[in-house]
Structure formats: C-alpha cells, structure tokens
Amino acid sequence: MPKLSNLELIALADSFPYPTSSVYKIEASSLYHFTSHDLKATLGYLLPSVVDYFRDLKQSFVVSDAEQRVSIAPEFDTVEKRSKMMNDLALKWRIEKKFKVLEGWRSELYPIYYPSSELYFTFERSACPIFGFVTYGVHMTAYIPASDTRPLRIWVPRRSRTKSTYPSMLDNTVAGGIGYPYGVFDTLIKECGEEAGFDSELIKEKAKSVGNVSYYYVRTSSAGGESGFLQPEVQYCYDLEVTEDTPPPNPVDGEAEDFYLWDVDRVKEELAAGNYKPNTALVTIDFLVRHGVITPENESNYLEITSRMHRNLEHPLR
Amino acid sequence: MPKLSNLELIALADSFPYPTSSVYKIEASSLYHFTSHDLKATLGYLLPSVVDYFRDLKQSFVVSDAEQRVSIAPEFDTVEKRSKMMNDLALKWRIEKKFKVLEGWRSELYPIYYPSSELYFTFERSACPIFGFVTYGVHMTAYIPASDTRPLRIWVPRRSRTKSTYPSMLDNTVAGGIGYPYGVFDTLIKECGEEAGFDSELIKEKAKSVGNVSYYYVRTSSAGGESGFLQPEVQYCYDLEVTEDTPPPNPVDGEAEDFYLWDVDRVKEELAAGNYKPNTALVTIDFLVRHGVITPENESNYLEITSRMHRNLEHPLR
Incomplete structure (x- = not known):
C-alpha cells in the first residue's frame, strides 16, 4: 500500500467538502438543513435519502423542499418536549429497523446545543449521525x-x-x-x-x-x-x-x-x-x-x- | 476600565465579521475581491474607498463593479511581471502620499501566494493592508x-x-x-x-x-x-x-x-x-x-x- x-x-x-470547493456543489448542495424550531440555526445536514422519512411526521417536523430544510415543529419549545419527541422517534426507527446505525444503539444520551453553550435537547448517541449533529x-x-x-x-x-x-x-x-x-x-x-x-x-x-x-x-x-x-x-x-x-x-x-x-x-x-x-x-x-x-x-x-x-x-x- | x-x-x-453573521451583510458585503489574473482566487478584500484608485490603471487592473472585483490584468502572467507592476504602484502611491499606511514604508518584501504554497509575487510590507493580503x-x-x-x-x-x-x-x-x-x-x-x-x-x-x-x-x-x-x-x-x-x-x-x-x-x-x-x-x-x-x-x-x-x-x- x-x-x-x-x-x-x-x-x-x-x-466533508468545504463550501468553497467545486465538489461541494456536486455532493453537498443536495443536502437538507435540519434546523431548530425557530428556523434560526442549522443543527446538522440531512442526506436527501433521509428527508422522505420526515414527510409523514407532520406532528413533529416541517419539511420545506423550496428551502431544502427540515425543521422541528414550532410547538417543541422546551428541552423536555424536544428530547422526548426526538428520542421517541429514534426508538421507533430502531424497532422498525429503518437504519443500520441504530443496530449500534448505545442507551447513552448526547447533548445537542442551541444557541451555543445552551442545551437544546438530549439524544440517543447512535442516532446522531442520521441528523448530522x-x-x-x-x-x-x-x-x-x-x-x-x-x-x-x-x-x-x-x-x-x-x-x-x-x-x-x-x-x-x-x-x-x-x-x-x-x-x-x-x-x-x-x-x-x-x-x-x-x-x-x-x-x-x-x-x-x-x-x-x-x-x-x-x-x-x-x-x-x-x-x-x-x-x-x-x-x-x-x-x-x-x-x-x-x-x-x-x-x-x-x-x-x-x-x-x-x-x-x-x-x-x-x-x-x-x-x-x-x-x-x-x-x-x-x-x-x-x-x-x-x-x-x-x-x-x-x-x-x-x-x-x-x-x-x-x-x-x- | x-x-x-x-x-x-x-x-x-x-x-472581521464572519460571513454567517448579520454584521457581515452590513459591513462586509460592500467589499471588492482583489483577485488573481486568472480571476480564480481572491487574494484579499478591498475597501470600497480604495476601489476608485484602480479605475485609472487600466493597463494593470480590470475593475468589475457588477462582480465587485478588481483583478490583476491577464497579461501579468509571471511572478516577475506581477512583482514589478505591484511594487511600482506602491512606490507611486507612496510618492503621491495616497495612503497614510505607506508612511511606514519598510523596504521589506512579503510573499503573496497563489495557488497555496506557490509564490505569486512579492510585495512591499507596508502596502499589504491596502489590498488585504x-x-x-x-x-x-x-x-x-x-x-x-x-x-x-x-x-x-x-x-x-x-x-x-x-x-x-x-x-x-x-x-x-x-x-x-x-x-x-x-x-x-x-x-x-x-x-x-x-x-x-x-x-x-x-x-x-x-x-x-x-x-x-x-x-x-x-x-x-x-x-x-x-x-x-x-x-x-x-x-x-x-x-x-x-x-x-x-x-x-x-x-x-x-x-x-x-x-x-x-x-x-x-x-x-x-x-x-x-x-x-x-x-x-x-x-x-x-x-x-x-x-x-x-x-x-x-x-x-x-x-x-x-x-x-x-x-x-x-
């Protein structure tokens, strides 16, 4: 070798390509932003193949194809509400065997921050890459x-x-x-x-x-x-x-x-x-x-x- | 204090504000890019107040207001040609007392790189901030x-x-x-x-x-x-x-x-x-x-x- x-x-x-690179336009420009409930911050990038999973979850998420964005619904306005909703979803996906990464389920919570330094919700470790957190x-x-x-x-x-x-x-x-x-x-x-x-x-x-x-x-x-x-x-x-x-x-x-x-x-x-x-x-x-x-x-x-x-x-x- | x-x-x-900040749109979006002779790289940012100095130098620079860009003219295609043209200009501006920073003339050459790691030209140290190098x-x-x-x-x-x-x-x-x-x-x-x-x-x-x-x-x-x-x-x-x-x-x-x-x-x-x-x-x-x-x-x-x-x-x- x-x-x-x-x-x-x-x-x-x-x-991951840098926004200034030519590869970015090809590989990364199709990504969706996963945003906070107030739409102000991108918490991670979603692969296009993942976006469809959110279309039937209108209680919890708002999908905007025009903006290439999936956002947490506005009513999830506390750490507790967001943590419960997000972890219930991860568990549902695990049971339904939607993602292979969830076979490595850790039962360990990771903190997601927004604004910086402030806890926004906690989330199952193995599911973080699905959202790009x-x-x-x-x-x-x-x-x-x-x-x-x-x-x-x-x-x-x-x-x-x-x-x-x-x-x-x-x-x-x-x-x-x-x-x-x-x-x-x-x-x-x-x-x-x-x-x-x-x-x-x-x-x-x-x-x-x-x-x-x-x-x-x-x-x-x-x-x-x-x-x-x-x-x-x-x-x-x-x-x-x-x-x-x-x-x-x-x-x-x-x-x-x-x-x-x-x-x-x-x-x-x-x-x-x-x-x-x-x-x-x-x-x-x-x-x-x-x-x-x-x-x-x-x-x-x-x-x-x-x-x-x-x-x-x-x-x-x- | x-x-x-x-x-x-x-x-x-x-x-200098980050492109993602709201201040950037106010303070930095009026800046012009000073680019390489092939237009491919921004070597520094020019204040709007500086751009007018380039309008009468059509032998050496191309000003595009539509693109907010001042570029080195295409014929300056070697390190030697660029170094001579740029330093002649700095010396002219010094003699004409165009910029106060040039009162601190150093007679010391700094390297400007393009592409990364390759010398593109050398330039008088005290004049570098005018171009944002x-x-x-x-x-x-x-x-x-x-x-x-x-x-x-x-x-x-x-x-x-x-x-x-x-x-x-x-x-x-x-x-x-x-x-x-x-x-x-x-x-x-x-x-x-x-x-x-x-x-x-x-x-x-x-x-x-x-x-x-x-x-x-x-x-x-x-x-x-x-x-x-x-x-x-x-x-x-x-x-x-x-x-x-x-x-x-x-x-x-x-x-x-x-x-x-x-x-x-x-x-x-x-x-x-x-x-x-x-x-x-x-x-x-x-x-x-x-x-x-x-x-x-x-x-x-x-x-x-x-x-x-x-x-x-x-x-x-x-």
Whole structure:
C-alpha cells in the first residue's frame, strides 16, 4: 500500500467538502438543513435519502423542499418536549429497523446545543449521525518525552478485533464520547479508568488540557452502519506525560486489545500505513504538531493541516 | 476600565465579521475581491474607498463593479511581471502620499501566494493592508514551567514608547514578520537575536514548534495609518522553555523597552486590562490553552476562542 501523507490522513477524517470547493456543489448542495424550531440555526445536514422519512411526521417536523430544510415543529419549545419527541422517534426507527446505525444503539444520551453553550435537547448517541449533529469527545495521549538517549515515545492501543467499529485499528491512548450530563474532565477520568486502568489521582494531577480539534467526518462502512452520514466532531485533547516508572496502561474493559510503547518514528510509520482510526490519526497529528515533530519546515501542507484540524463548524457548539 | 474576557480579547484581533453573521451583510458585503489574473482566487478584500484608485490603471487592473472585483490584468502572467507592476504602484502611491499606511514604508518584501504554497509575487510590507493580503509571522513565548513552589512564569516585553504601532503595549517574548525569501525558523532565529538577544544555539536546540494561529484583523488607529484595512494573518508559534539560569532576554534593537518575568496570574491580569497588543493577546491565549491554564472547565467560551484563533482564511495560503 502506498504511504499516506499527513494531509491525506487529515482528509480521511475531515472528509466533508468545504463550501468553497467545486465538489461541494456536486455532493453537498443536495443536502437538507435540519434546523431548530425557530428556523434560526442549522443543527446538522440531512442526506436527501433521509428527508422522505420526515414527510409523514407532520406532528413533529416541517419539511420545506423550496428551502431544502427540515425543521422541528414550532410547538417543541422546551428541552423536555424536544428530547422526548426526538428520542421517541429514534426508538421507533430502531424497532422498525429503518437504519443500520441504530443496530449500534448505545442507551447513552448526547447533548445537542442551541444557541451555543445552551442545551437544546438530549439524544440517543447512535442516532446522531442520521441528523448530522455535532458530537463531543475527549482524547488523551500518554507519552514519555525524548531524553538524551531515546526519542519521544507514545502509548498506542490496538482496538479489539471484536469491536463493531474500526476493529484492530490503532487508537489514541484513551478516547471516549462525552455523554449527558458528564463534564469534559469527568469523562476523561472515567475513560482513563475504563480503557487504560489509569489511576484517577494520576490523571487529576498530571493530565494537561492542551486544546481541541474539530473536523467534519463523512462516515464510511468501517464506522459501522450506513455510509455517507455526516458526523461533525469536536475532541478535547489532553496530554499525559509519564515516565518509565509510571504503571503502564492496560486494557480493563476490553476496548483495547493491547498497548504498545512506540518511538515516534514507528507512530509516523503506522500513520502513513493507514493503520490508525481516521479521527485518532488526526488527533495524533495534532499531538505531533504541538510537540514539534511536524513543523513548517518539514511539512509542506502545514497550514492546510492545522486549519482543517480546527475546522470552523457551522453549527451551534457546546 | 472593565475587565476584558478572553473572547473579547480574541474579538479585538479576529475582528472581521464572519460571513454567517448579520454584521457581515452590513459591513462586509460592500467589499471588492482583489483577485488573481486568472480571476480564480481572491487574494484579499478591498475597501470600497480604495476601489476608485484602480479605475485609472487600466493597463494593470480590470475593475468589475457588477462582480465587485478588481483583478490583476491577464497579461501579468509571471511572478516577475506581477512583482514589478505591484511594487511600482506602491512606490507611486507612496510618492503621491495616497495612503497614510505607506508612511511606514519598510523596504521589506512579503510573499503573496497563489495557488497555496506557490509564490505569486512579492510585495512591499507596508502596502499589504491596502489590498488585504494574508501576511505571515513568527511568535515565540519564553517561559519557566511551574515548579512545586512557583507557578508558570512568562517573559513579557513592553514595546518601546517610541514605536509608531502600539507603543508601550505588551508583546510576546519575540515576534516578527516573515519577509521574502526567509524561512520560518530562520526568521525566528534572526528575531530572537535582534529583539531579545537570545543566542542562536539556544534557539536551535530548545525552541519548539507548537502550531500556528490565524485570524482576520481589521486595523484600528493604534496600528498606524488608516483604520479599516483588512489584515488576515498567520503566526507560526514557538515555545522556549527556559530555567532560572538561562540568560534573560534583553532589548538589543530597541523594539522592546524592558522584559518582565511574570507569574501566569499577572499575565492574565494584564491581558484582561487590555494592555497587550491585540494579536499578541491572541497568541498568549493560545499559549495558555496549550499549557492547560485556560481549560474547557474554566472558560465558558472555549470552543469559540479556539476556533477563532484558528480561523479558516478564505485566501490561498503559504
């Protein structure tokens, strides 16, 4: 397999075309906006194939073909009303087996925001891609800094071969979605314990908040379920500097099969070979940029990469 | 003076409205696109008051009011032809005293790119804001990490009171524009020597590339010259971790009046008091985000801040 450039890796995760591109007019201009009940904000984009499902739901939604828009009906004017209506619908679709992504039902609620920072409703995690809602997660990279005798090393897990999404692919040390009503750092501590057996005191003391990435993913078959659903995501990023003496991460809940402590050159090889899950490749590239491994001198696509890892998502955000 | 929030500080540097905002329709929709000779790329936005200057220059430019566009004439089809024509024009305008910004003539060439990463022409630095061209710089923050007994400290210079732009304001430890034909790291080493007396060996060994910021600045009177010119910028960011024993920075070329080693709380106070130059406040906030001082837990506008510090500029880039 030919090697993937860093820009090609980013493009696998940030795969929704930009409105300025010629591809956008072809691929994206047929999308419908899924909007708030006051029509003021687009909460996500709907594939044309999904729009027809809303035409018989006149109690809950207003479809406007002229405006390429499906909106929540105006009477759903509270968080409670919207949450109940939306989750009842997702459950109905699950029972009717309307969408393959709902076979991965999580019984986990994700927050949808509108206006920005304000909870608009909560919604079943597995159904979010049908609507193209923005979702949020935490990603942490545990690493041993370079010394005089050894290069930078990173703890890299391999996903379980039995996972329904991206089996056997490489991942960030710890990663997980932020479900309602958990906070960012609470989620990090929980995931660190479940996925890697990291002690919560270690995380509280040493995990460092270092920014976030954002990108607009178009789901492929390896994500499970239908291809083509839009999945804009924000990942809050943390670094955990460890030493040779820190107890190594170990798989607790079986999400990871094993953890490897790899030199940075091995990490770059595995990235270029396409062995990382697309969004964890992106988070790893962000780590390598922040740690001076990928620089303006050695990466000709530097600005396109850093810009696309911090994409301005056009929806209300957390 | 009331305290400025981090978002308000970012908005002082990223002050050009976003196309999705209602302000954009009022303030920005009258702008003209300054385009490449093939009409395919917008290299910058022109204020309506500037467009009339191009109407008598039919040898060099094509003005289309219907398209709100001024383009370089098609015959300027090489880097050399464009560079000569553009710089002759800037010099003519300087002699005719057409623009106050040209009083700050630098005799320093900046690269304009099109397509991205390809040099399209070089242009006098002081004239770039008239056309709204994207310009590039390096910013470095020298800091002493937190220890068990002391918080994180940052080396902060105060700009000379005699500077024409932002006199007496606070700045990043080292900052400078990237002129043609210098590279990013070469520029950093040069500026580190000139502005802070840092030894080039120290910079080569210890300065760490940590990413970049981008934002769309609308010039104010404190920038010198006319207000209102558009100035999209990219700054490549470097961190320099130093110790108590590292020779402190000292003003060599008189750009800085003095350097202070301030605890992070003092830096936050000076930011909130509006004492930083706008774009160096933005770079400092990026530093505080990367170093876990500003976090998703303590900053309610976190995602808007991080997104606007990494604005997707709609022009071809380096």
